[in-house]
Amino acid sequence: MSLCDWPGIRRVATGPRGFAAAGGREETGGAVEQKPGCGTAANGVSVRSRETSVSNFYATPIPLPSEVRGTEELASPALIVFADRLERNLRQMAAIAGEVQRLRPHCKTHKTAEIIRMLERMGVRRHKAATVAEAEMVATAGGRDVLLAYNPVGPNIPRVVAFRRRFPEVRLAVTADHQQPLRELAEAAQRARVEVDVMLDVDTGQHRTGIAVGEDAARLYRRIAELPGVRPAGLHVYDGHNHQPERSDRDEAVSAIWRQVSSFRDALVAAGLPVPEIVCGGTPTFPCYAGIRDAAITLSPGTCVYHDANYGRHFRDLPFEPAAVLLTRVISRPTDRRVTFDLGYKAVASDPPAGRRVFFPAIPDAREVLHNEEHLVIETEAAERFSPGDALFAIPTHVCPTSALHRHVYVARDGAIAEQWPVVARDRKLTV
Numbered sequence: 001m002s003l004c005d006w007p008g009i010r011r012v013a014t015g016p017r018g019f020a021a022a023g024g025r026e027e028t029g030g031a032v033e034q035k036p037g038c039g040t041a042a043n044g045v046s047v048r049s050r051e052t053s054v055s056n057f058y059a060t061p062i063p064l065p066s067e068v069r070g071t072e073e074l075a076s077p078a079l080i081v082f083a084d085r086l087e088r089n090l091r092q093m094a095a096i097a098g099e100v101q102r103l104r105p106h107c108k109t110h111k112t113a114e115i116i117r118m119l120e121r122m123g124v125r126r127h128k129a130a131t132v133a134e135a136e137m138v139a140t141a142g143g144r145d146v147l148l149a150y151n152p153v154g155p156n157i158p159r160v161v162a163f164r165r166r167f168p169e170v171r172l173a174v175t176a177d178h179q180q181p182l183r184e185l186a187e188a189a190q191r192a193r194v195e196v197d198v199m200l201d202v203d204t205g206q207h208r209t210g211i212a213v214g215e216d217a218a219r220l221y222r223r224i225a226e227l228p229g230v231r232p233a234g235l236h237v238y239d240g241h242n243h244q245p246e247r248s249d250r251d252e253a254v255s256a257i258w259r260q261v262s263s264f265r266d267a268l269v270a271a272g273l274p275v276p277e278i279v280c281g282g283t284p285t286f287p288c289y290a291g292i293r294d295a296a297i298t299l300s301p302g303t304c305v306y307h308d309a310n311y312g313r314h315f316r317d318l319p320f321e322p323a324a325v326l327l328t329r330v331i332s333r334p335t336d337r338r339v340t341f342d343l344g345y346k347a348v349a350s351d352p353p354a355g356r357r358v359f360f361p362a363i364p365d366a367r368e369v370l371h372n373e374e375h376l377v378i379e380t381e382a383a384e385r386f387s388p389g390d391a392l393f394a395i396p397t398h399v400c401p402t403s404a405l406h407r408h409v410y411v412a413r414d415g416a417i418a419e420q421w422p423v424v425a426r427d428r429k430l431t432v
């Protein structure tokens with residue numbers, strides 16, 4: 001059987017193998033039924049019904065490396081970003097948000113200054129980061145408002161204060177869910193004569209960090225308002241557990257969260273505490289929050305900038321494309337069913353568990369059978385088609401930790417490798 005006979009493989013160009021892959025799904029390029037918009041929140045909040053386009057994940061074929069000039073000279077493994085796909089993803093993100101000012105995208109996915117600058121050129125003025133280094137990257141790339149959504153403790157407290165002194169023109173907010181580091185931060189800020197904005201980290205059910213809405217949460221928020229050195233900046237409402245494949249199920253979950261969060265906010269405001277911003281969601285749920293009309297809401301997707309095989313597979317309502325792929329080469333054909341690639345877990349994240357770490361558009365039946373530091377071994381019916389030295393693209397299952405494994409990404413534009421961008425914030429410390 002030729003690879004072109006497999007479902008989802010389309011012959012689109014005349015590279016050495018004469019085919020390109022569109023993803024191994026029968027509905028490739030066709031329509032996936034559109035889910036309705038966000039529905040109506042039960043607490044009377046006006047929720048817009050939003051037109052979202054169908055999943056583009058497999059809609060545009062990933063070319064073969066032989067169709068991208070310059071890849072033949074690139075040592076593999078390497079991370080390649082397709083500029084056109086990235087730009088379309090950014091536009092889709094803005095379209096879903098409705099107004100670009102509502103976006104506070106998370107930079108942990110790409111960690112590159114170039115994408116921060118692209119976002120700023122689109123009018124995005126707020127950013128989210130998980131490390132002090134990411135926040136610094138945002139600041140040096142021209143961002144003037146960054147939320148460090150990772151509760152600072154220990155040495156990260158003086159680093160936050162040092163950041164405020166080093167970048168006085170940048171508004172830095174951090175999250176908090178506990179009295180003690182909050183007090184330490186307030187004292188350190190006071191000593192340095194700076195003020196740090198603090199958002200209350202709300203636990204919406206993921207139970208990773210945060211504090212559930214209620215009396216303790218209200219007490220902590222009041223504390224933020226009372227302590228000199230810190231200022232209340234709103235609520236951080238991340239819901240990484242809301243990964244329901246059906247959009248209507250996510251809408252329902254978000255409506256339930258929003259009922260609680262909005263009445264908590266109303267109580268804080270009634271008590272005289274300002275709640276200027278409520279930062280909501282990641283890629284799967286920001287379209288749901290985007291449908292809620294509330295001036296305080298900002299939206300913090302991260303992954304959709306590059307998107308990845310996991311989200312592409314799971315969330316068929318999302319209109320994003322895989323923009324970052326791994327260039328890998330066959331290094332061995334150890335058996336007649338096996339192909340070994342130079343794609344160990346030093347090049348692609350070991351998340352999720354072994355067996356599901358990449359998707360090869362050109363080998364839809366690939367089964368990952370062994371993953372070591374520098375080797376990925378797959379089994380496929382088509383093994384005999386591959387020889388050592390053959391180059392392929394693979395879509396990472398989880399792109400965010402994958403990009404952190406690469407010093408640079410190579411940018412493909414108009415069918416050729418055009419430039420490389422440093423993945424600046426893969427380092428945990430820049431200067432601060």
Ligand SMILES: Cc1ncc(COP(=O)(O)O)c(C=O)c1O
Nearest residue numbers: 106149238282283300301302303
């Ligand atoms: C706190 C926080 N906000 C936003 C995001 C972005 O979510 P996603 O990667 O689903 O876009 C993440 C992802 O891990 C996160 O941890």
